[in-house]
Amino acid sequence: MTHDIRSHLTSLLQAALASVAPGAEADIHLERPKQESHGDFATNLAMQLARALKKNPREIAQQLINELPRSEWLEKVDLAGAGFINFTLKPAAKLAVVRAVLDGGADFGRSTLGGQQKLQVEFVSANPTGPLHVGHGRGAAYGASLSDLLAFAGWDVTREYYVNDAGRQMDILGVSTWLRYLERHGVAVPFPPNGYQGDYVRDMGAQIDAAHGAKYVRPAAEILADVPSVEADKEAHLDGLIANAKRLLGPDWAYVHQHALSEQLADGRDDLEEFGVRFDVWFSEKSLFDTGLVAKCVERLEKAGHLYVQDGAKWFRSTAFGDEKDRVVQRENGLFTYFASDIAYHLNKFERGFDKVINIWGADHHGYIPRVKGALKALDQDEAKLQVALVQFAVLYKDGQKASMSTRSGEFVTLRELRREVGNDACRFFYVLRKSDQHLDFDLDLAKSQSNENPVYYIQYAHARVCSVVNQWGGEAADLAKVDLGLLANPRELALAARLAAFPEVIEAAARDLAPHAVAFYLKDLAGDFHAWYNAERMLVDDAALRDARVALALATRQVIRNGMVLLGVSCPESM
RNA sequence: GCGCCUGUAGCUCAACUGGAUAGAGCAACGGCCUUCUAAGCCGUAGGUUGUGAGUUCGAGCCUCGCCGGGCGCGCCA
Numbered sequence: 001m002t003h004d005i006r007s008h009l010t011s012l013l014q015a016a017l018a019s020v021a022p023g024a025e026a027d028i029h030l031e032r033p034k035q036e037s038h039g040d041f042a043t044n045l046a047m048q049l050a051r052a053l054k055k056n057p058r059e060i061a062q063q064l065i066n067e068l069p070r071s072e073w074l075e076k077v078d079l080a081g082a083g084f085i086n087f088t089l090k091p092a093a094k095l096a097v098v099r100a101v102l103d104g105g106a107d108f109g110r111s112t113l114g115g116q117q118k119l120q121v122e123f124v125s126a127n128p129t130g131p132l133h134v135g136h137g138r139g140a141a142y143g144a145s146l147s148d149l150l151a152f153a154g155w156d157v158t159r160e161y162y163v164n165d166a167g168r169q170m171d172i173l174g175v176s177t178w179l180r181y182l183e184r185h186g187v188a189v190p191f192p193p194n195g196y197q198g199d200y201v202r203d204m205g206a207q208i209d210a211a212h213g214a215k216y217v218r219p220a221a222e223i224l225a226d227v228p229s230v231e232a233d234k235e236a237h238l239d240g241l242i243a244n245a246k247r248l249l250g251p252d253w254a255y256v257h258q259h260a261l262s263e264q265l266a267d268g269r270d271d272l273e274e275f276g277v278r279f280d281v282w283f284s285e286k287s288l289f290d291t292g293l294v295a296k297c298v299e300r301l302e303k304a305g306h307l308y309v310q311d312g313a314k315w316f317r318s319t320a321f322g323d324e325k326d327r328v329v330q331r332e333n334g335l336f337t338y339f340a341s342d343i344a345y346h347l348n349k350f351e352r353g354f355d356k357v358i359n360i361w362g363a364d365h366h367g368y369i370p371r372v373k374g375a376l377k378a379l380d381q382d383e384a385k386l387q388v389a390l391v392q393f394a395v396l397y398k399d400g401q402k403a404s405m406s407t408r409s410g411e412f413v414t415l416r417e418l419r420r421e422v423g424n425d426a427c428r429f430f431y432v433l434r435k436s437d438q439h440l441d442f443d444l445d446l447a448k449s450q451s452n453e454n455p456v457y458y459i460q461y462a463h464a465r466v467c468s469v470v471n472q473w474g475g476e477a478a479d480l481a482k483v484d485l486g487l488l489a490n491p492r493e494l495a496l497a498a499r500l501a502a503f504p505e506v507i508e509a510a511a512r513d514l515a516p517h518a519v520a521f522y523l524k525d526l527a528g529d530f531h532a533w534y535n536a537e538r539m540l541v542d543d544a545a546l547r548d549a550r551v552a553l554a555l556a557t558r559q560v561i562r563n564g565m566v567l568l569g570v571s572c573p574e575s576m
Numbered sequence: 577g578c579g580c581c582u583g584u585a586g587c588u589c590a591a592c593u594g595g596a597u598a599g600a601g602c603a604a605c606g607g608c609c610u611u612c613u614a615a616g617c618c619g620u621a622g623g624u625u626g627u628g629a630g631u632u633c634g635a636g637c638c639u640c641g642c643c644g645g646g647c648g649c650g651c652c653a
Contacts, residue, residue: 031592034599044595050633057633081596082633127653167653235652285653313651324579324649331651338653366580367648392581393646434589437581439646441588455601457615469612502592509592521590524600535608535617576615 005073006030006505009041009087016067017045020060021053032502036491039078039086040094040498046083057083094494095485097501101556102480109503109563113511114155118353121147123360124272125162128264129173130198132271134442135362137415138394141431141569143360144277145516146389148567153511158354161279162345165261166286167338171242172196173264174257178216178245180205181256185217189224192238204263208256216256218248271416275424276569285341294336294344297379298329301343306378316343321374324367343375350381357385358514363392363437389514394431394440413444421448428569429456433520455524459561460573462527462534466558467574469539473551480552487549492533496553499529503560516568523564530557 013028026048033042046061053060061083068077073093078086101108123143126136143159151157164170176195180202183191195201208216227240246253265282272278288294298314301307307314312332316339319326329340349357361368365388373383396413419427421444433455434440488497503522510518539550565572 029592031595033596034591035596038596042596047595047633084596164653169653311651315651328651333651335651337651342653363581363647365648369580390581395646438589439582443588452615453602454615458601461613461615465613465616472612505592513593517590518592521600524590528600531616532618534612535614538612540612576613 005089005093005501006041008071008073009043012069012071013043013045013064013085015069016064019067020063021049024049024052032498032505033086036495038080038084039076039088041087041089042080042084043087044084046085050083061085091489091494092486094497094501095488097497098485098488098552098556099481101500101559102477102552105559106563106566108559109152109507111153111504111508111511113153113508114150116154116156117355118158119150119155119356119358120158120160120349120352120354121150121358121360122160122162122349123147124268124277125164126268127164127169128261128268129169130196130200130264132268132415134396134413134415134418135394137275137418137427138431138440139360139362139391140272140275140277140415141428142389142391142436142516144275145428145432145519145568146358146360146514148569149507149511149516149519152567153507155356155511158281159279160281160283163265163282163284163286164338165265165284166289166341168239168242170257170261172238173201173260174253175238175242175245176201177204177208177260178249178256179241181208181216182218182220182223184209185214187217187223188220189241190230192230192234192241194234194238200264200267204260207263208259216249216252222248275415275419276428283345285345288341288344288348289336293348294341297344297347298336298340301329301375301378304378316371316375316378318371318374321370321377323370323374327371339371339375342372343379346372346376346386347379347381350376350385355385356387359386359388360436361388361390363390366390387514389436391436392439394442397441397443397445418444422451425460425570426451426454426456429454429520432516432568435515435517456570457576458531459523459527459565460570461576462530463558463561463565463572464574464576465534466530466554466561469554470551470558473540473547475548475551477555480548480555483548483552484545485549485552487546488553490537492529492536493550493553496526496529496533496557499526500556500560503564519564519567523561523568526557526560526564530554 009030010028017024017026017028026045028043028045030041030043033039046064047057049055049060050057058079061079065077065079065085073089075088075090078088080086104110121143124132124136124140126132132140147157147159172194173196176191179189179191179195182189182205184205223241223244225244227244228236230237245256249256298307301316302314306317306320307329308317309315313328314330315326316329317326327339328337329343330336346357369388373386376383376386422430430442431440488494506518506522510516537550539547539554541547541550562572
């Protein structure tokens with residue numbers, strides 16, 4: 001219905017335009033004015049045309065209005081301001097949305113905008129080397145809400161987590177775990193300062209101990225053999241320990257490595273599940289090596305002449321594709337870089353047939369975009385299908401101090417802690433309540449102290465109020481089909497109806513902009529309209545016809561709140 | 577130094593992608609509960625949108641300069 005009104009007005013304007021300025025090109029843009037006195041819809045069409053027609057915008061607007069076909073939905077059409085045309089709808093046209101919501105139910109607002117195109121959203125993809133922290137939480141909340149939003153707007157969405165299970169970071173976690181295990185057996189190898197410090201590493205060491213006793217114990221002297229000193233070069237020291245671990249443990253290294261990986265992965269998965277964030281695919285980086293895709297990719301680039309050798313390493317000429325500098329894909333020691341596996345990963349995504357691929361990355365990865373797009377182009381892919389949404393950092397403040405979020409140092413506030421202190425609903429909402437490219441200062445103390453004043457409760461409260469009224473009303477929702485909506489005549493009711501009617505537009509705009517925060521802001525406004533009405537008018541009045549009409553409006557409001565909150569991953573309690 | 581993001585009320589953020597008098601929430605102040613949930617409502621106050629120019633009917637939004645904040649510029653991942 002609301003879409004009908006929009007397209008109805010558009011066609012009226014098109015007709016008027018054809019008559020006032022035949023052949024003129026203009027895209028007809030209808031907006032909902034902020035100010036009530038400016039009507040329900042407004043267009044700046046006349047102003048757009050002013051230059052081309054070399055005429056005063058107001059004059060053009062007046063002509064357009066004169067030529068506008070009559071419409072049974074319009075109360076009036078005004079010329080205003082510098083040349084705006086304001087449309088005011090008849091109450092019946094505004095109220096029709098109530099029935100549309102009740103008929104549509106959970107599907108009200110669903111759009112076909114995406115045309116069921118296959119779309120992949122890859123997000124979180126944190127190294128499984130420790131608990132997820134507050135920074136990951138933002139990517140998780142944003143990615144989950146964005147995915148759900150895009151699905152609701154008509155895309156066929158696959159949610160994917162890229163598991164970095166192949167690199168040095170995982171080796172560091174493996175060796176850290178092993179060293180903690182060895183500590184339990186009195187093996188005197190000092191724990192490296194740049195190993196993973198967190199207590200969870202000790203826990204994993206204990207698990208291995210409990211399961212296999214002394215099976216993986218090796219002498220300290222052998223573990224430290226030929227390892228550069230920490231003082232000289234702590235990274236070389238760590239690499240030396242890793243090399244010795246692999247050599248001394250032989251096939252058992254895989255067990256230790258795998259144990260650490262699967263523990264951390266399972267932990268992250270549980271954490272995210274509790275946060276309402278689910279993935280369809282967990283994609284292993286290691287599999288790209290196992291299937292030879294990484295080597296194949298590098299080979300393809302080489303054959304196409306995009307690689308050259310310098311200082312023993314193979315470089316991808318990414319500067320040919322707009323990057324600042326060329327990038328190594330294969331190191332002097334023969335190992336592929338992370339970039340090489342990422343090229344393979346992205347090629348694999350494209351070969352899986354997605355029409356569009358969205359990567360949600362932390363802002364620190366922005367410099368990475370040109371090289372990935374460049375590589376895709378070099379592999380004859382349409383790199384425009386890849387869209388990267390950068391999420392700015394969440395900086396956590398604790399006791400007025402900026403908290404470090406380094407996983408290796410072990411000094412971070414975990415997502416789990418945050419969820420426990422603030423609650424899942426408030427957490428999801430808080431994260432998504434701002435544009436993704438906005439820096440987020442997460443003041444933990446404030447979040448905790450404000451948890452009762454969090455805007456999420458404002459919306460949930462509106463929902464609970466409707467539930468309470470409906471319970472006391474005690475009627476059957478089905479009987480409202482024949483209710484006379486025309487009885488809803490006061491301004492607050494019409495304003496609320498107009499807000500409901502905007503929901504489908506909000507969904508489409510938010511999906512187009514990859515901006516789930518727009519849904520959150522909409523819901524705040526919707527709840528505001530409802531609360532204002534609730535306080536001003538009584539719903540359960542004696543007049544049965546009026547009562548039913550008001551209950552219908554309340555039910556429609558409840559439905560739209562639910563439809564929006566589902567997308568944000570926030571629950572809607574029936575009472576509070 | 578170069579690149580990306582960013583600067584809006586005391587604080588945290590919006591602003592339909594260039595539209596009309598820049599809006600909310602916290603915090604402050606004043607009102608509203610013997611009838612559907614006061615986690616609510618109504619009102620007051622709070623602004624030269626960092627700054628200087630430019631583009632045009634019209635700029636918080638676009639361009640350029642300057643000032644401040646965040647991030648990135650590895651044969652790390």
